[in-house]
Amino acid sequence: MRILLLSMPDSFEHTPAIAVRMPNGALGSLAGNLDPHHQVAIADLVLVQSSVRRTVEQLIDQFRPDVVGLSVMTFQRATARRLIALIRSLQPDVRVVVGGYDPSLAPDAWIQPDVGVDVIVRGEGDVTFRELVRAFEQRQPLSAIGGLWFRQDGAIVKTAHRGVARLDREEIRPPNRAARVLAGYTMMGRRADVVETSRGCTFDCSFCSIIEMRGRNFHRFPIARVIDDIADAHARGARSIFLVDDNITLDVERFEALCEAIITAGLNRIDYLVQGMTAPLAARGATLAPLMRRAGFRYVFLGIENVLDADLAFLKARAKNSRQQAGGRVNSALAAVTILRAHGLLVVGGLIVGNPDDRRESVTANLEFARQHVDWPYIQHPTPYPGTPMTRDFEDRGLVVNRRLEEYDGTTAVTRSTHLDPEEIEFMRWQAERWMKVRHLPAVFRHDPMFVLRNGRRMLAHTFRGTTWRSVVGLEEARDVFRRYRGIRRREREYVDWPDPLEGAAGSDEAEPATQPHRPERVGAS
Ligand code: B12
Numbered sequence: 001m002r003i004l005l006l007s008m009p010d011s012f013e014h015t016p017a018i019a020v021r022m023p024n025g026a027l028g029s030l031a032g033n034l035d036p037h038h039q040v041a042i043a044d045l046v047l048v049q050s051s052v053r054r055t056v057e058q059l060i061d062q063f064r065p066d067v068v069g070l071s072v073m074t075f076q077r078a079t080a081r082r083l084i085a086l087i088r089s090l091q092p093d094v095r096v097v098v099g100g101y102d103p104s105l106a107p108d109a110w111i112q113p114d115v116g117v118d119v120i121v122r123g124e125g126d127v128t129f130r131e132l133v134r135a136f137e138q139r140q141p142l143s144a145i146g147g148l149w150f151r152q153d154g155a156i157v158k159t160a161h162r163g164v165a166r167l168d169r170e171e172i173r174p175p176n177r178a179a180r181v182l183a184g185y186t187m188m189g190r191r192a193d194v195v196e197t198s199r200g201c202t203f204d205c206s207f208c209s210i211i212e213m214r215g216r217n218f219h220r221f222p223i224a225r226v227i228d229d230i231a232d233a234h235a236r237g238a239r240s241i242f243l244v245d246d247n248i249t250l251d252v253e254r255f256e257a258l259c260e261a262i263i264t265a266g267l268n269r270i271d272y273l274v275q276g277m278t279a280p281l282a283a284r285g286a287t288l289a290p291l292m293r294r295a296g297f298r299y300v301f302l303g304i305e306n307v308l309d310a311d312l313a314f315l316k317a318r319a320k321n322s323r324q325q326a327g328g329r330v331n332s333a334l335a336a337v338t339i340l341r342a343h344g345l346l347v348v349g350g351l352i353v354g355n356p357d358d359r360r361e362s363v364t365a366n367l368e369f370a371r372q373h374v375d376w377p378y379i380q381h382p383t384p385y386p387g388t389p390m391t392r393d394f395e396d397r398g399l400v401v402n403r404r405l406e407e408y409d410g411t412t413a414v415t416r417s418t419h420l421d422p423e424e425i426e427f428m429r430w431q432a433e434r435w436m437k438v439r440h441l442p443a444v445f446r447h448d449p450m451f452v453l454r455n456g457r458r459m460l461a462h463t464f465r466g467t468t469w470r471s472v473v474g475l476e477e478a479r480d481v482f483r484r485y486r487g488i489r490r491r492e493r494e495y496v497d498w499p500d501p502l503e504g505a506a507g508s509d510e511a512e513p514a515t516q517p518h519r520p521e522r523v524g525a526s
Pocket residue numbers: 010011012015022023024025026027029030068069070071072073074075097098099100101102105121123124125126129194196207208209210242244245246247385386408409410
């Protein structure tokens with residue numbers, strides 16, 4: 001069968017597509033786990049943000065897929081609906097399958113007939129999708145395949161729950177990067193790729209979707225498999241690799257062993273990015289941080305979440321972000337940041353501001369921490385994604401004020417606190433963050449001077465969207481710039497020039513004309 005896998009073009013404020021365009025890890029894994037006789041094409045649409053419709057039309061025309069699979073996050077839901085409608089108009093009989101976080105955690109949103117989805121794959125998809133495609137090919141019933149919702153005779157059939165895979169038994173085969181048909185992956189000018197070393201997490205932070213998605217568990221790929229996977233990415237040109245594990249720092253000994261294995265394999269000239277918790281990095285940083293540096297790690301995305309105890313407690317992130325000391329538990333953010341930076345690692349600081357009881361001072365304290373201690377701010381607002389405990393808390397307290405899911409991108413405040421309006425929370429973050437980002441430019445220049453020379457102006461223009469000469473010379477207020485920036489961002493969200501089949505219904509009320517940024521693009525053979 002011919003299978004086309006798509007990830008959505010919608011990108012995130014803190015990883016602008018000018019500088020960061022990474023492959024979607026799910027699609028490579030799905031492709032690698034299909035039976036080998038199928039023809040598979042992967043198109044990460046973030047690579048063609050300025051020509052999504054044209055690219056999809058070309059792909060459908062050239063490839064004539066039997067099955068199209070889309071990977072969707074919640075804020076990408078409306079884009080996915082438009083794409084499905086476009087694809088159906090081009091090839092009405094194609095089978096449309098959706099998977100990933102939003103279809104898994106909000107399947108009800110995907111079953112309306114107008115949306116045009118045939119099958120929803122819930123949770124981990126590698127084995128489920130393989131079995132699904134086999135069943136399509138052999139015209140077998142889908143009811144025996146665990147982990148699906150599908151349409152049959154006008155009704156929705158839900159099949160048995162499917163547990164997560166044990167990764168140490170070769171149940172999950174390596175990703176198939178050869179299936180990618182678009183070019184242009186980058187991390188600030190270096191060819192970028194993603195690699196998984198483990199899946200899952202045993203914590204239960206209230207804002208995170210992982211527990212509802214997979215349950216509380218942690219499974220590790222064998223280190224030899226990870227090294228082969230990194231070598232494969234490297235052989236295909238990757239010079240910057242994001243380890244997309246949910247929480248690699250759950251097992252620090254294994255992480256250290258991985259660093260050693262990377263060094264032994266001579267793969268330590270690659271730049272690595274990883275995300276981790278503050279507590280183990282603070283506790284073990286004295287040995288771990290220098291080892292990470294030797295292995296090539298450059299950026300550490302730290303889930304600091306919040307520097308105030310009350311907020312950490314609300315986010316249920318206290319256990320992973322504090323450590324026991326004489327006199328009680330203390331927040332481990334500062335210790336982790338300090339040790340990482342002392343060893344030459346750059347810290348991407350993940351913070352969440354605008355929690356239910358936040359006052360101006362609480363937001364300011366977190367912004368001030370970021371200003372002083374992180375290299376790149378990754379500050380978000382609490383966002384009520386489907387199925388998270390935090391969503392229930394915000395709903396119960398009547399604090400969700402924005403139901404336009406395309407704005408659930410993490411940097412749009414869609415909830416208010418009991419003391420602050422969402423606009424005020426977002427304004428405070430936006431105003432502080434832009435200057436923190438500017439401060440990071442020299443570090444990027446030292447590492448990738450050509451990239452900065454070529455793109456520095458566009459990166460600054462992106463960071464300061466909405467600024468005009470009038471605002472620079474003080475003839476306009478910062479709030480005017482902020483309003484203009486929000487208008488620009490609203491227009492940027494229109495990635496697909498095709499109507500939403502649920503237009504007018506809740507969650508799709510953006511009606512601005514499409515204006516598009518840039519993007520290199522190429523449609524090649526599969
Ligand atoms: C790595 C990661 C990133 C990387 C992405 C790198 C990349 N290009 O892949 C970065 C840091 C850039 C990122 C950014 C964002 N992320 Co993120 N990210 C993750 C993380 C940690 C792992 C995702 C991953 O790659 N896993 C490995 C792959 C193999 O697993 P998977 O994606 O789950 O795919 C499996 C199944 O879902 C399923 N599946 C997936 N797609 C499909 C499609 C089909 C057809 C089928 C059949 C099956 C299927 O099968 C796959 C294989 O088993 C998750 C989870 C977590 N613990 O926080 C969050 C997560 C996915 N991110 C999330 C969000 C919200 C974002 C941001 C909006 C803001 C943010 N929090 O940073 C931005 C937006 C990104 C963008 N598009 O611009 C949310 C999504 C919530 C939701 N309901 O939509 C998550 C769940 C975190 C959370 N808050 O709970 N993210």
